[in-house]
Amino acid sequence: MSVTIKIDHALKKFGENTVIQDLSLSVREGEFFTLLGSSGCGKTTLLRMIAGFNTIEGGDFYFNEKRINDMPPHKRKIGMVFQNYAIFPHMDTFGNVAFGLKEQHVKEPELSRRVNEILDTVQISELRDRMPKNMSGGQQQRIALARAIVIEPDVLLMDEPLSNLDAKLRVEMRTAIKRIQNACKITTIYVTHDQEEALAISDRIAVMKKGEIQQVGTPMEIYQHPSNLFVATFIGQSSLLDATAVRSAGETAVKLFDGSVMRIPGMREDVPEEEVLKLCVRPNEFRFDSAGIEATVFERVFFGDAIRYTLTLNNGQNIEMKQDIHLPMAQVGEAVHVAFNVDVVNVFRASDEVSVMKDVIHA
Numbered sequence: 001m002s003v004t005i006k007i008d009h010a011l012k013k014f015g016e017n018t019v020i021q022d023l024s025l026s027v028r029e030g031e032f033f034t035l036l037g038s039s040g041c042g043k044t045t046l047l048r049m050i051a052g053f054n055t056i057e058g059g060d061f062y063f064n065e066k067r068i069n070d071m072p073p074h075k076r077k078i079g080m081v082f083q084n085y086a087i088f089p090h091m092d093t094f095g096n097v098a099f100g101l102k103e104q105h106v107k108e109p110e111l112s113r114r115v116n117e118i119l120d121t122v123q124i125s126e127l128r129d130r131m132p133k134n135m136s137g138g139q140q141q142r143i144a145l146a147r148a149i150v151i152e153p154d155v156l157l158m159d160e161p162l163s164n165l166d167a168k169l170r171v172e173m174r175t176a177i178k179r180i181q182n183a184c185k186i187t188t189i190y191v192t193h194d195q196e197e198a199l200a201i202s203d204r205i206a207v208m209k210k211g212e213i214q215q216v217g218t219p220m221e222i223y224q225h226p227s228n229l230f231v232a233t234f235i236g237q238s239s240l241l242d243a244t245a246v247r248s249a250g251e252t253a254v255k256l257f258d259g260s261v262m263r264i265p266g267m268r269e270d271v272p273e274e275e276v277l278k279l280c281v282r283p284n285e286f287r288f289d290s291a292g293i294e295a296t297v298f299e300r301v302f303f304g305d306a307i308r309y310t311l312t313l314n315n316g317q318n319i320e321m322k323q324d325i326h327l328p329m330a331q332v333g334e335a336v337h338v339a340f341n342v343d344v345v346n347v348f349r350a351s352d353e354v355s356v357m358k359d360v361i362h363a
Contacts (some may be wrong), residue, residue: 002030002187003063003154005050011058012045012211019045020211023059028203030185032178036198037208038234043191044159045211050189051157052076063154076155079148079186083160085140087147093119093127093135096143100151118150121180138169145177149184156181156188162197170194174201195235199223207231217361224344225360229353232280232346239283239319243347245275254279254347257315258293266357267347276350281340283308283322288330292339295319297330311338 005027012020020042027033035043048054050061052073061068068076087096098115106114119125122142132140141161148156161177162170178201181188192198198205199219207214207222207230215227226232233240243254246261252271253263256279264279271277298318299310307329309321321338323329330336347356 002185004029005155005187005189006062007046007050007059008062009059010046010049010056010061012042012049012054013057018211020049023211023213025206025213025216027187027189030187032181032188032190032201032203034190034192034198034202034205035208036192036195036205038193041208042211043208046208047157047159047189047191050155051078051080077153079151079153079156081141081144081148081156081158081161083163085137085144085164087132087140087143089132092129092131093124093143094129096132097146097150100147104151114150118146121149121183122146122176136169137165138173141165141173142176145180149180149186153186156186158188158190160191160193162192162194170197177201199235207234209234215361221361225355225357226280226346227355227360229278229280229348232348232355237283237320238280239286239317241279241281241317241319242350243277243279245271245273245277247273256293258313260293262342264342264345264347266343266359268356268358271349271356275356277356278348278350278353280346280348281319282344283320285341285344286311286319286321286338287323287340288328288336289339290337292337295336295338297332297334297336300329300332311336 007023007025010020010023035046037043045054049056052071056069094115097118098111101111101114119128122145124139124142127135127139162173165173174197202219204216204218205222206216209230215222215231222231223235226235232238242257246253246255248261251263252267252269253261254277255261294314295311297309298312301308305325307323307325309323311319311321313319348354349356
């Protein structure tokens with residue numbers, strides 16, 4: 001059985017250091033919810049508060065309607081997958097996965113049925129009798145996942161579970177984790193610092209910074225409509241262009257550093273004239289255009305299916321541009337002009353770095 005998770009005004013301190021202050025969050029039943037942020041932002045601390053491994057200095061934590069603040073960890077019906085797997089080296093696969101069931105006093109033949117079923121789900125049935133020392137990191141991680149799920153928890157908590165794997169295996173395992181979570185329908189909170197990983201597997205993401213949630217949304221909402229400049233630059237790569245709000249033909253527009261004026265269709269009309277702005281443009285949104293901004297090709301890098309350019313604008317600023325390999329290529333040192341797709345660019349106030357785009361959902 002899955003549950004909803006609700007956190008109201010959470011507070012966490014370590015001595016005099018406040019790590020999380022007044023944080024509120026809701027996770028839906030059966031949802032794959034990711035806490036995303038750089039090291040030290042408080043995401044693992046929050047996960048451990050949910051698990052009962054950290055004390056709660058303030059606020060209320062609920063599983064459905066039940067307040068769990070004072071409930072010991074072993075009574076919260078959680079499954080936990082750690083960064084270091086934490087599997088028992090002296091037990092084979094079956095023994096590791098069966099451990100939690102034995103603690104719950106599950107007897108045969110139910111115990112074997114449930115273990116074999118979950119081993120099949122995580123696709124390691126053939127490793128049933130193998131010892132951990134004879135397995136790859138990915139296989140060990142599947143054991144850790146199977147052990148967490150087999151006890152049929154209400155909540156699955158995962159703390160950077162793929163960080164010890166190589167790049168190729170990380171991609172394989174994140175796909176497997178999402179498939180398994182979908183099959184089991186367990187409410188899952190997943191902690192990672194990897195933006196690509198979060199975008200690939202999450203139903204929704206909470207982007208965190210210094211113990212505060214900056215934005216909550218689907219991967220597409222977070223990527224396409226960031227609520228502030230931190231989210232925009234943390235999720236994926238972006239270039240920032242200086243601009244000022246102006247009135248053009250009776251409508252709000254932006255004036256770039258080179259004097260060019262353009263309408264940004266998604267920008268709010270109530271942005272005051274002369275407001276200093278930052279335009280956030282992703283590499284794939286730039287293109288070569290004879291009527292665009294003057295630039296010089298500083299660097300060109302081949303990425304298989306694309307060319308990545310570093311371009312120096314005439315104000316000295318470098319921007320990043322990504323172009324399909326099949327399009328005509330520019331040479332290093334060549335003078336070029338670049339434009340960008342105004343339909344997908346995001347605009348932020350320079351003063352507080354908050355989005356001035358329509359329909360942005362703020363935290």
